[in-house]
Amino acid sequence: MFHSLGKYVLLLRLSFRRPEKFSVYWAEVMREMVATGIGSLGIISIISIFIGAATTIQVAFQLSSPLVPLSIAGKIARDSTILEFSPTISALVLAGRVGSSIASQIGTMRVTEQIDALEIMGVNAPGYLIAPKIIACITMVPMLVIISIALGMTGGWIACLFGGEVTPADYIMGLRDGFMPLTIRVALVKAFVFGFIIASICAYQGFYTSGGALEVGQSATRGVVYSCVMILFADLVVTRLML
Incomplete structure (x- = not known):
C-alpha cells in the first residue's frame, strides 16, 4: 500500500514539472478541457434534470402535512441538490465516463510502448x-x-409545474428562503477535489498498466x-470540515 502511495506521489511530482514546450502543453490542456467539459455536458444535464425533479417530488410527498408550508420542499430540494446530489452524483458519473477514458487511453499507450518512445525522445511523459x-x-x-445545480433546480420546477404536490410559486419561494452562500462554496470545493481524484487516480492506474488489452480493461x-x-x-471529509 505504501509502495503504491509512493509511486502515486512521485507520478504527480513528475506530472507537474516544468514543461519542455509550453505551447504544446497548452494545446493539450485545451483539447482535454473540451473533451471533459463539452463531452460530458449532455449526460450531466439529463441526470441533473431528472434527479432534481425526483427529489422535489419525494420531498413534497414526505412533507405532505397541513402544518408544514409547501415552500419547504423547494428549500430542502435546493440544499440537497447543491450540497450532495449535484457534486457527488456528477463526480460518480464523470468517474465512469472521463475516468475510464483516461485510464484506458494512457494504459493503451503504455502497453503499445508509446510512453517508452516519448521518454526515449526526452519528453516528460507524465x-x-x-x-x-x-x-x-x-x-x-x-x-x-x-450547470448541474441550475438544471437540478430547473428539474424541480418542471416537476412542480406538471405535478400537483407543490405549486411553482411555492417552490421558487422555497429556493429563495434562507439561502446560504456557504453551500455553493462547499459544492465547488467538492467539485475541485473530485476532479483531481478522478484524473489522478485513473491516470495512475493507466500509467502503470502492464500486459495487453485485457490488462488495460482491468486498469480502467x-x-x-x-x-x-x-x-x-472525500465527500465525507469535506462535508465534515466545512459544515
Missing part, C-alpha cells in the same frame, strides 16, 4: 499525458457542477472503482 488531464478535470468539473475498471470510493470518502 507531464505531457497526465498534467493536462488533471488541469482539465479540476477546471471543468466545478463548471459542470454549477480499477481506476473507476478506486475513484468512486475516494470520491465518497
